[in-house]
Amino acid sequence: MARLGAGLDRALDDLHDLDDLDDLDLRAVTRSPVLEYLGRLLDEYRELDEGEVATYIPELGRADPGWFGICVVTADGHVYEVGDTDLEFTIQSISKPLVFGMALEDQGRDAVLQRVGVEPSGNPFNSIVVDDRNRPFNPMVNAGAIVATGLINARDDDERMARIVDSLSRYAGRHLELDETVYRSESATGDRNRAIAHLMRSFDMLRGDVDSVIDAYFRQCSFLVTCRDLATMAATLANRGTNPITGERALEPRYVENVLSVMSTCGMYDYAGEWVYTVGLPAKSGVAGGVVAVLPGQLGIGVFSPPLDARGNSARGIKVCQRLAADFDLHPLRFQPEVRNIVRRSYHCSQTRSNRVRTPEEYDLLTGHADSVVVFELQGDLFFGSTERLFRGVVDDIAGVDAVVLDCKRIGNLDGAALSMLSSLRVALDDVGCVLVVADAPTGVLEDVAARSFTDADGALEWCENRILAQFGSPAESLPEDLGIQELLGGLTAEELALVERSAIVRRVPAGEVVFREGDHADAIYFVLSGLVSVRLPLVGEGRDRRLATLGPGVAVGEMAFLDEGRRSADVVAERDSTLARLSLDDLREIGRAAPRVTATFSANLARNLSGRLRRANEQVRLLAH
Secondary structure: OOOOOHHHHHHHOOOOOOOOOOOOOHHHHOOOHHHHHHHHHHHHHHOOOOOEOOOOOHHHHHOOOOOOEEEEEEOOOOEEEEEOOOOOEEOHHHHHHHHHHHHHHHHOHHHHHHHOOOOOOOOOOOOOOOOOOOOOOOOOOHHHHHHHHHOOOOOOHHHHHHHHHHHHHHHHOOOOOEOHHHHHHHHHOOHHHHHHHHHHHHOOOOOOOHHHHHHHHHHHOOEEEOHHHHHHHHHHHHOOOEOOOOOOEOOOHHHHHHHHHHHHHHOOHHHHHHHHHHOOOOEEEOOOOEEEEEEOOOEEEEEEOOOEOOOOOEHHHHHHHHHHHHHOOOOOOOOOOOOOOOEEEEEEOOOOOOOEEOOHHHHHHHHHHHHHEEEEEEEEEEOHHHHHHHHHHHHHOOOOOOEEEEEEEEEEEEOHHHHHHHHHHHHHHHHOOOEEEEEOOOOOOOOOOOOEEEOOHHHHHHHHHHHHHHHHOOOHHHOOOOHHHOHHHOOOOHHHHHHHHHHOEEEEEOOOOEEEOOOOEOOEEEEEEEOOEEEEEEEOOOOEEEEEEEEOOOOEEOOOHHHHOOEOOOEEEEOOOEEEEEEEHHHHHHHHHHOHHHHHHHHHHHHHHHHHHHHHHHHHHHHHHO
């Protein structure tokens, strides 16, 4: 079991107070544990006074060092945000991997690699250094980014800028505007970048007119974005180049891995090695205070805080990403399975039933309240990304529900982040009067998470059904020990019923005792007066059996003997101390000779019973197939 960071434990220990407990729509009354956690991070690091606002571009020096926002966007487009996530600032170097992606699309991998390397430089972002082939070390330092900008296909300067702004806007999911003031400030103080551009031109690495390329580079760094935009851009890369909110493609999927690779090794400048070691997420920072980080297939992170550390990275941004990676086990070199299909399917109790055989009255009652129970069949591994998706899936399907069953038969690994999020889900459900039930969970793992735990989904469904019957009707356990309540004897007169009662032998069966076995001669019908019995089919060679049905008071077992008098097809075992009335077929025939209406009524009831079971089975098959 992976260790969960202390910060996440604190974050998920409590949810905020709910004001309206009568509203069962959890989306309206509770916050996600992810949002609660981000709020705690914001509060914890808001007072961090490390770093200084960048001043080498004069306009950046006007930023308020107290600005701070955190946003996470999942690969399916769900947004979690806290703090100053709507505040606009310039994208700066975070544009570099996105423009590098454009160069790859325009020129192809090999052509770009001839002019821009992909090795970490170990030097600051504005270093004037090249490799042994006179290439800039990578596209994340200024030299490589300027060359990448020059590789954008365009007939003129206007087309180049139009293509760049269109690409960045598709990543963000909205049209981005240029900050003219910052652009002019960058241009006026950008002599070092001009020198780098001329050096790249002298090495035949830079295509096009130096002045126009460097002007485009200044402009691409000066587009206004928000913290939410950054997280959406990162989520677009996490989603193989498609914006998960708008559905627009921003980058061809085949080039996403190249962009993420250089972000991993070079995106944090001369801090890149330690970043990969401690955080691991492909990331990029900008001197305006932005940081983006990507967990492929799962989510994108955006952080905005202007004070920079000595390496030019947002001081708070670094801390936030470190905590997120540690607390949620997000390091990409830790195995990250697929999150999209954690819910194999979900269904309400109107679509299926437990194997507990009920009386017609009980079935009618359950039908009226069946949508109050919903089952989620899970598959795959439970970790932060998949459990976050599950949490939202439960919330989206909770209206009118008072019991949620998680069928865990197909789940694999489960880590600490998943356990804490499931605990928070239970708290949220408890607060609105909805119970969380787990079935077939790994031994010793989820017992403390759920209100109830069962060995299989059938047992969980039976418990939920019993809960409905106890709430809205009379539980079968409270019925009198009387043959008059038996569905197969319904419609008999008092005199006819007395004939059956005189012939039937009442028997007390302790829990665990076998009533009859598979292969026994079918010579009698048993009416359950109290307790519970199960029909079980032994599995040859496996040393265990499978429960086919469970029957309580008012229901008969072994009634098929009336039709064929063959051999028993399964075992019947008392689940608890039970009382049964045994009526032999010989006695039933004798009663029929004295009172023919008894066997006629019995036959009609049996036919009606079998027909009802068949209809219910067909309806469940139809609904599940749909």
